[in-house]
Amino acid sequence: FHAKAKRLGHACYRSEMTDRLVEYRSTQERLSGALERGEFFIVYQPKVDLQTGVIRDVEALLRWRYNGEVIPPYRFISLLEQSREIIPVSNWIATQACRQIAEWELQGYKVGVSINVSAVQFKDDEFCDMIAAAINEVGIDPRSLECEITEGLLIDNVSEAVDKLVQIKEMGVRISIDDFGTGYSSLAYLRQFPIDTLKIDRAFIKDIPHADDGTIASSIIVLSKALGLNVIAEGVETDEQIEFLKHHDCDEYQGYYMSPPVSPEEISVLLERHNSGAPRESVDDEVFV
Numbered sequence: 001f002h003a004k005a006k007r008l009g010h011a012c013y014r015s016e017m018t019d020r021l022v023e024y025r026s027t028q029e030r031l032s033g034a035l036e037r038g039e040f041f042i043v044y045q046p047k048v049d050l051q052t053g054v055i056r057d058v059e060a061l062l063r064w065r066y067n068g069e070v071i072p073p074y075r076f077i078s079l080l081e082q083s084r085e086i087i088p089v090s091n092w093i094a095t096q097a098c099r100q101i102a103e104w105e106l107q108g109y110k111v112g113v114s115i116n117v118s119a120v121q122f123k124d125d126e127f128c129d130m131i132a133a134a135i136n137e138v139g140i141d142p143r144s145l146e147c148e149i150t151e152g153l154l155i156d157n158v159s160e161a162v163d164k165l166v167q168i169k170e171m172g173v174r175i176s177i178d179d180f181g182t183g184y185s186s187l188a189y190l191r192q193f194p195i196d197t198l199k200i201d202r203a204f205i206k207d208i209p210h211a212d213d214g215t216i217a218s219s220i221i222v223l224s225k226a227l228g229l230n231v232i233a234e235g236v237e238t239d240e241q242i243e244f245l246k247h248h249d250c251d252e253y254q255g256y257y258m259s260p261p262v263s264p265e266e267i268s269v270l271l272e273r274h275n276s277g278a279p280r281e282s283v284d285d286e287v288f289v
């Protein structure tokens, strides 16, 4: 009977669905308790000043080590959101990020860390308190911390979102809009919310300098400047992209061109290489006068 069923397209489709459901359920099971078992870890990716090459900030990105395999966020973040387990996990990330800021400061590096805020976490009543608790527990300068928010988070309940963002902004925490240009919200929100930075989504960077992508990226840069916002390009991989972004006066970039997300130890090495030494411009000026 099984062999016969398999020959029918319909049955095959159903069995594929079942496979996926089984995989989904087992991932969910393995995921519960992953935080307590210490299976999560954070990698960091530099954000680089396009003019000076200095690493200003790094973005914290979550990884899950399961059975010797490193599992990327697209395979488990939505599951964590469904179970609301994303809240304790995000609180852990915020505290880890603050500890890492303090650790780099001890090593002599002033570098900020951004964390990605999930919709479930943002809508939780405790969101602002948890951010404040992480900052106070470690005792860092709140301006070293940044929250990356996606447009989708802002459109649901505008007044509540404004309230929360104003609250964390008043603590000194910086706010950026992640994946900018991919959401469906109106540009009007850029004035309503206390935003510091726009992060241009990789979709608008990847084909630069070809096609129309350059036009969208350069328009976002112009928009940012007009609104007095900082602007950063995501997913930068090539010399052409760097040249284009410099030419259009983009402030910072992030991408494999400098480094993929790496361990805190590897970030220290990059900081040593890119952020230490005398301020380059003034030294060069003197040499060439």
Ligand code: C2E
Pocket (backbone or CB within 6 Å): 045, 060, 061, 062, 072, 073, 074, 077, 093, 116, 117, 118, 148, 178, 179, 234, 235, 236, 237, 254, 255, 256, 257, 260, 261
């Ligand atoms: P995102 O916040 O937009 O992060 C950027 C993603 O692009 C990261 O993928 C990063 O590894 C990748 N990336 C960076 N530079 C390049 C590049 O030059 N080329 C290419 N092809 N990719 C690049 P990752 O780490 O897999 O994260 C994917 C998404 O998962 C993130 O997108 C974010 O939305 C979510 N995520 C990651 N960590 C967390 C977290 O701690 N909390 C929450 N709520 N979401 C997270």
Ligand code: MG
Pocket (backbone or CB within 6 Å): 059, 116, 148, 178
């Ligand atoms: Mg992000």
Ligand code: MG
Pocket (backbone or CB within 6 Å): 178, 179, 199, 201, 234
């Ligand atoms: Mg992004």
Ligand code: MG
Pocket (backbone or CB within 6 Å): 178, 179, 201, 202, 234
């Ligand atoms: Mg993105």
